[in-house]
Every structure is written in structure tokens, then in C-alpha cells.
Amino acid sequence: MLTINNIKENKNQYVKLLKIKKFDAEHLFDKLIDLDDQRKVIQKSKEDLQSQSKKISEKIGSIYKSGNIDKAEFFKNESINIKEKTKKLQKKSLSIEKEIFDILIQIPNVPHNSVPFGDSDKENVIIKDVAQMPETSENLKAHWDLAKIYNLIDFEIGNKIAGTGFPLYVNKGAKLQRALISYFIDKNIEAGYTEYLPPYLVNEESAFGTGNFPDKEGQMYHVNKDDLFLIPTAEVPITNIFRNKIVKNLPIKCTAYSPCFRREAGSYGKNVRGLNRLHQFEKVEIVQIQYPEKSYETLHEMVNHVSSILDDLKLPYRVIQLCGGDLSFTSALTYDFEVFSVAQNKWLEVSSVSNFEAYQSNRLKLRYKDINEKNKLCHTLNGSALALPRVYAAILEINQTKNGIKVPKVLQKYTGFDMIS
RNA sequence: GGAGAGAUGGCAGAGUGGUCGAAUGCGGUGGUCUUGAAAACCAUUGUGCAGCAAUGUACCGGGGGUUCGAAUCCCUCUCUCUCCGCCA
Incomplete structure (x- = not known):
């Protein structure tokens, strides 16, 4: 706030x-x-x-x-x-x-002055686009079909076990998922991030610190009996490591894999088909804590980092700056990354990189000492690097061949196979 | 789940009703010494709010109470630890 x-x-x-x-x-x-x-x-x-x-x-x-x-x-x-x-x-x-x-607590974060006006995602601004749109064709299969053909994901059994939105990954499908997680984390560590494996449930104080409670309370699963929330993103436990702290030697760079749980109440139809929108999904998150005067520099560093991951995976993607109407309650400036789904012929959001400035810090009481030894609020930033399901979907769709699905080169040392057939 | 113990500053750990924001040690910062470092020595070192400042005020897990006065006594909640039970 x-x-x-x-x-x-x-x-x-x-x-x-x-x-x-x-x-x-x-x-x-x-x-x-x-x-x-x-x-x-x-x-x-x-x-x-x-x-x-x-x-x-x-x-x-x-x-x-x-x-x-x-x-x-x-x-x-x-x-x-x-x-x-x-x-x-x-x-x-x-x-x-x-x-x-x-x-x-009712007042949203003040947007950065570069944020464009606009009511919805239609007015978002494309910052970086693909050089050339990938070819789409009637013959290309959507990832849910590919997942079935190659027995990678069983949506029906996931449905049976938990409900819709809880996919069951199988065999090479599970391994590919695990490969992506490992690859993302290693890539982040290489860029100077420290790895964490956080609790997947948090208390109300933590949920408040990052602005998920009470603003987005309805989005989180709540364990009534113990009064805990299932995390909607690793951002929540990771950022809360620094709650009530006076930190030094910024920036602090953290990365964490976690499953993410979201109720997504009210979602339906085409948007939730296959891996497009889930109640439980995997994500690797990056978080940075930075001096206010350097936070926008850091934001761009993070954007470049996420770009390099998508470059590695050879996925067609674009970067978008969110307009005011699409910007979240807590964010001052957000860039979204979208990969192109060649079979669905649409863009899928796979990452969202934001600067929260001091909005979270003020709730968290996360501070540093300035040159006059005065305690000041830090800036916090975070981004997905990356959210798995849509990346997974895009990989299946764009790498499909008559003989099977080619595994992107950077993942092969993690999967141990180069082809799914 | 049952029984007991405990929660004090960055950490460790004193403090059972009056000048205690809190001894002491460690750590941190600055300095002396040294070619440099270590050691030693000296100084300094919590947070919020109000104020230009001097300073005032609050905070010893949270909330409430007793008292002129509470870190210290009482009630209550939460959490942590130990033992037992259960268990990956």
C-alpha cells in the first residue's frame, strides 16, 4: 500500500x-x-x-x-x-x-508514468514482436490432442482424482515437465539468483504482505481448519522471507520453483481447454529486492532474462506492456510475455514481470538504510521464469512432426531423450 | 492428539513492581595501533510515530486486566521447544 x-x-x-x-x-x-x-x-x-x-x-x-x-x-x-x-x-x-x-488498503499502486491508458488487454502495447509470424496450418494438432496421442498428460484421470484443472502428467510427459523446471532454475541460478524451495501454504500475514490478501482473497484456496492459504505463486513465500527486515547489499535475487494454486472462479469454455488455464500449475519464479533508484533498471534486466529463456527454447514470443486497465492492483509497471500457440492460433501468457515499487515493501516493512542511515522502503520486483503449462503446450505444438515431437535442444540433457514418439 | 517448559534488541542471554529501551557477551560500524591483515584497545550500534531540531512518546510474542507506576503480577490467544503417541 x-x-x-x-x-x-x-x-x-x-x-x-x-x-x-x-x-x-x-x-x-x-x-x-x-x-x-x-x-x-x-x-x-x-x-x-x-x-x-x-x-x-x-x-x-x-x-x-x-x-x-x-x-x-x-x-x-x-x-x-x-x-x-x-x-x-x-x-x-x-x-x-x-x-x-x-x-x-483500498488504493491500488500508482502506475509508472509510462503506462498507457486503456480499458482492457486490447490497449496493451507490443514492445517486442516476433520477426515473422510462425506458420499455422489446419493440420497442426492442438497440445491436448498431442498429449493424448503420445500419452503425456491424462486430463480425465486428473479430473477423477481432483477435478477439472488438475492435470496428471505421465511418463515422458512428466519428465518433460521436470526437465523444464530444472532448466529454468539452472538458468536463473546462472543469472545470479539464489534458489529456494518454499512452503506451499502461507499464513494470512504473508498473504497480506504481497497484496494477495485481502485484495485477491477469492483467488486463493483457503485451508479453513488451519487458516492457511495455498500459494497462488512462489512470489508470496519468497518475498515474505524479507518481511520485517532491514536488508543490505541489494539487489537480492531469488528464484523458486513451486506449484501454484488458483481458484480461477468464473473461468470457463475455450480458455480453459487443455493446459490453457489450470487450478494447479507449476511455475519457476524470480524475485528481486532493489534500491528504488535502480528498480527500473532491474525490471529491464529481468525482462531481458526472461527473453533469453524463450530464445533458448526457440519459441515465438512477444513482449507486451500492460495498459492501465489491465495492470494489477499492486503493480506499477508490468510486462507480459506471450508465446504463440500455432495450433490454437493465439497468444498465451507465460510470464508477467512487474515492478511493485514500494507497494509491497510498505506492507512487508521491508527496508534498507540509505546513505544517511535512514530506513527507507525497498522496491520489490518479480516475474515468472517461467510458468510451465503454456510453455509446455507451445513446445508440443510447434515441435510436432509426423514422427513425433522434437524436444528443444536445451532440454535434452534434462530429459535424456530428444524425441517423443 | 496427551503432558510439561518457554517467548526479551541482529544473535546469545540477564533482568520478578519504581530513573529498564533494558546488564553482559557475540556480531555490525567507526577509530587507534600495523607496510597490510589479525589480535588488542577505544567509541558507537534497536524500531515506529510526532518534531526543523532539542526532544517527547510507544514497543520486552499478540490482546485484555490489576497498579500512581508493569519486561516483571493476573487473564486470554498465538507460536516455539522437550517428552509420549502417530507417522513420510
Whole structure:
């Protein structure tokens, strides 16, 4: 969430920028500033009273020591009076703070000023496109057919075991999945990321830290009995490693494989066919924590890194900058990566690389010391490198031949085979 | 799941009602010494909020209570550890 001080300092600019996200902030900002001013006045008088009360208690202490106990009664009463007043102010102050917090968590992150206006994904801007569109043909089989022909994925049994959206990978199909995971992680480590294997369930505090709770609560599976959430992405546990920390030597670069669990309530039809949209899928995530002045440099480094993975896999892809209407609640700037599905003849999102600036850090209380030794909020960034299912689908479709499916070269040392037939 | 113990600053660990934001050790930072390093010695070293600052105030797992005064007493919740049971 945003900080009150930043809102105060940059009110007009923020109002303007938030319009890109179709968010009208002016009224809320005014209210916040007013509440905060009230808070300060109350806090001041509360602290003055507390200070008095403290001094009186000290006095009583020394009176007791000198043995003059009767004399203490007067001060005791005085202290009781002060305390009553303090309590009232305390109560008021807490209720104002709550009010401020409740408003703050409703306000999305301010988009970067380069974010284009737009209502939906139609207005997203293509930053990098394929040099030449790959050929599509009626004869090409979709990945769900290929998966069946070569016995790589059994959707029906997954359905039987858990439900729709929970595929069962089989034999070489499972191995290919595992190869992709290993390859991605190794590639990330090579780029300087430290590998983690995180918990797949998180508590509410962690879910709050990354902005998944309460904003996207409905998207997460919730284990009622133990009050835990299944992670929708490794970003949640990984970023929370640094919750409540004052870190140094930035950037911190982390990578983690995890399954991701998403309820995807309301999704249906063609979009959910095969591997297109799942309740459980595999993903390798990258997270960076960076100094604010360097975070956009880092964002582009991450974009280049993800590009290099897709280059390695020889998949046709494009990079898109999300417009305001498509940008997530917590993100300031996001680039999406899409690979082309030659059989479905459409683009599939396989990665999303975002700079959250200080939005998550403020929730996480993740800070660094600046040159003046003052604690400042870090910037957090993350991206998929990569989400598996659609990459998997694209690989099957584009590498299909009469004799089987060719395994991309970079994966062969992980699969141990170069052909699926 | 049953029984017991515990939760204090980056870590370890004192502190059972009054000047305790908290001893001490380790670690960190700065310095002296040294060709350099180590060692030794000296100094410094928690966080939030308010304030230009001086400073004020809050925080010893969370919440509530007793008291003029709570890290210290009481209640409650959460978590951790040990033993037993179960188990990959």
C-alpha cells in the first residue's frame, strides 16, 4: 500500500497517475490527509498527557522511598485523572488509525508514468514482436490432442482424482515437465539468483504482505481448519522471507520453483481447454529486492532474462506492456510475455514481470538504510521464469512432426531423450 | 492428539513492581595501533510515530486486566521447544 507521507507529498501527481488505472483517488486522498492531520493533533495531546503521568509516577516513587506515604495520595488521584483522559484520546487515535488503514488498503499502486491508458488487454502495447509470424496450418494438432496421442498428460484421470484443472502428467510427459523446471532454475541460478524451495501454504500475514490478501482473497484456496492459504505463486513465500527486515547489499535475487494454486472462479469454455488455464500449475519464479533508484533498471534486466529463456527454447514470443486497465492492483509497471500457440492460433501468457515499487515493501516493512542511515522502503520486483503449462503446450505444438515431437535442444540433457514418439 | 517448559534488541542471554529501551557477551560500524591483515584497545550500534531540531512518546510474542507506576503480577490467544503417541 501507499504511505500517507508519499500521498501528501505527491497528491496531485498520484491522482493524475491513478486515473490511468481508472481509479479516482482525489476524494479518498483528501479524506486521508484530513484524518492524518487529526491523528497528529490527538497524538500530540495524548503524548503530553502521558509525559505528565510518567513524571507523577516517578514523583510518587521517590515519595514512597522517603516514607512520606500520605503525601502520595494527592498525586495518585491526579494521575488517575490524567489516565482517564489519556484513555479517551487513545481510543480515538486508534479508531482514526484504523480508518486510515482501511482506506489505504483500498488504493491500488500508482502506475509508472509510462503506462498507457486503456480499458482492457486490447490497449496493451507490443514492445517486442516476433520477426515473422510462425506458420499455422489446419493440420497442426492442438497440445491436448498431442498429449493424448503420445500419452503425456491424462486430463480425465486428473479430473477423477481432483477435478477439472488438475492435470496428471505421465511418463515422458512428466519428465518433460521436470526437465523444464530444472532448466529454468539452472538458468536463473546462472543469472545470479539464489534458489529456494518454499512452503506451499502461507499464513494470512504473508498473504497480506504481497497484496494477495485481502485484495485477491477469492483467488486463493483457503485451508479453513488451519487458516492457511495455498500459494497462488512462489512470489508470496519468497518475498515474505524479507518481511520485517532491514536488508543490505541489494539487489537480492531469488528464484523458486513451486506449484501454484488458483481458484480461477468464473473461468470457463475455450480458455480453459487443455493446459490453457489450470487450478494447479507449476511455475519457476524470480524475485528481486532493489534500491528504488535502480528498480527500473532491474525490471529491464529481468525482462531481458526472461527473453533469453524463450530464445533458448526457440519459441515465438512477444513482449507486451500492460495498459492501465489491465495492470494489477499492486503493480506499477508490468510486462507480459506471450508465446504463440500455432495450433490454437493465439497468444498465451507465460510470464508477467512487474515492478511493485514500494507497494509491497510498505506492507512487508521491508527496508534498507540509505546513505544517511535512514530506513527507507525497498522496491520489490518479480516475474515468472517461467510458468510451465503454456510453455509446455507451445513446445508440443510447434515441435510436432509426423514422427513425433522434437524436444528443444536445451532440454535434452534434462530429459535424456530428444524425441517423443 | 496427551503432558510439561518457554517467548526479551541482529544473535546469545540477564533482568520478578519504581530513573529498564533494558546488564553482559557475540556480531555490525567507526577509530587507534600495523607496510597490510589479525589480535588488542577505544567509541558507537534497536524500531515506529510526532518534531526543523532539542526532544517527547510507544514497543520486552499478540490482546485484555490489576497498579500512581508493569519486561516483571493476573487473564486470554498465538507460536516455539522437550517428552509420549502417530507417522513420510
